[in-house]
Amino acid sequence: MTESTSPVLDLDDVSVTFTSGLGASRREVTAMSHVSLSVTAGETLGLVGESGSGKTTTGSVVLGLQRPDTGTVRFQDAPLSRSLRSRAGRMQAVLQHPRWALDPRSTILSSVLEPLLVHERRTPDTEARALSMLDQVGLPASFAARRPHQLSGGQLQRVSIARALVTHPAFIVFDEAVSALDVSVQAQILNLIQDLQAEHRFAALFISHDLAAVRYISHQVAVMRAGEIVEHAPTEVFYDLPQHPYSRQLFQELSS
Template identity: 80%
Template sequence: MNAARHSVDDSPVLTFGDVSVSFSSGIGSGRREVTAMSHVSFSVSPGETLGLVGESGSGKSTTGAVALGLQRQDSGIVTFRGKPLARSLRSRAGQMQAVLQHPRWALDPRATVLSSVLEPILVHERRTPTAVQRGLEMLSRVGLPESFATRRPHQLSGGQLQRVSVARALVTHPSFIVFDEAVSALDVSVQAQILNLVQELQSEHGFAALFISHDLAAVRYVSHQVAVMRAGEIVECAPSAIFYETPNHPYSRQLFQELSP
């Protein structure tokens, strides 16, 4: 099942135009250039999720880092809400967020759940009663009662921690979220709960999303478009229904055999 697309403004939130990224590897005579992304182009509209699949090392996480402005491209253009992506992270704080694979690594072990959720708000605002209320409401929205606000990460299960991560990502009502292997470390039943939650919140808030995963079943569940990445290149991009019915590229068909449960 795919989430219903949120119908507001169909202008792309994020656009990649012919984006390439290379890294240097090794030293001395063994030094070489490694291509992480090669002429990558795609766009993601409000209320739409682009699923990005591929084997480890294919360039998926680099693509996510470029989308968030954490990695500069060597060439090509990245636009966010119709303008070139600003280099300053502070200038777009709250407008872009990420949910990562291991929430225990992303959350401060010393901070309470509420403090973690409020962190993106406090970049621009003081901790006011209004801000605290927003944090509590978002915790409730992801299915965590107010009693969880004073807990710390070690007191939560993996699924509960990921719900906290989703709450933190959404508390500023961002335009764009990167989910980087966000459910791959969770049990199957918990994965389904988080994926349903993502669908519900996207329908409600209309954010655009890049869903990076090696799990074809998870990608199918939440994505409207699917892009297949191999050795830094996107070899196929198609609507989810078409892709899962008749994948066109030989590598896509190979992934079905290797990555499908």
């Protein structure tokens, strides 16, 4: 069967503003300005930019956590606001600090089981599915009874990825998912994400300030500055010759 080429996630002319301050200092801050992006199955879009550029707001919008002021967001060919039930378990996120996402009192198996039990009834094979997902992220069954404080940062991020993937989502947001890890562990997690994407064909938004990580993991790259997409290109094209002055500035900061 031929895989659909229509976007899994599509943003069209999306803008978001927030109000900041009180009284005379009250002002509107533009977090996203006329942003248009799309991601297809099996593809990763890398979103780069400095802190405050609008990357995290973009992640919130695509996950349905932040409603845009203008523009449209479509997930699997349906308006995001109308597809809440259909996207249950079909959109997930992997964040920067896995310890914040995991209950320190729960076992690793319970943490991976939780998303499944939210979206469906427990069946005789539910636990086996969670154990299988732990195995897929490189954690043997002996880890199932452990608790978060007994795992390293890299192992915890593997648990977070297992939690995200156990419901077989069509789309995953990775928000600075490797930035808190040692360089050698970063490479292992990036390789793991690539392998899992090749197998499960999920679409992904990889939010990062790390141009090297984005280059390694992404099929296309979008550069964000002050809420605007200033450059968007296939990864090979972007890294061969960035066009926008801000993109070139990011490259200079990386090499300095």
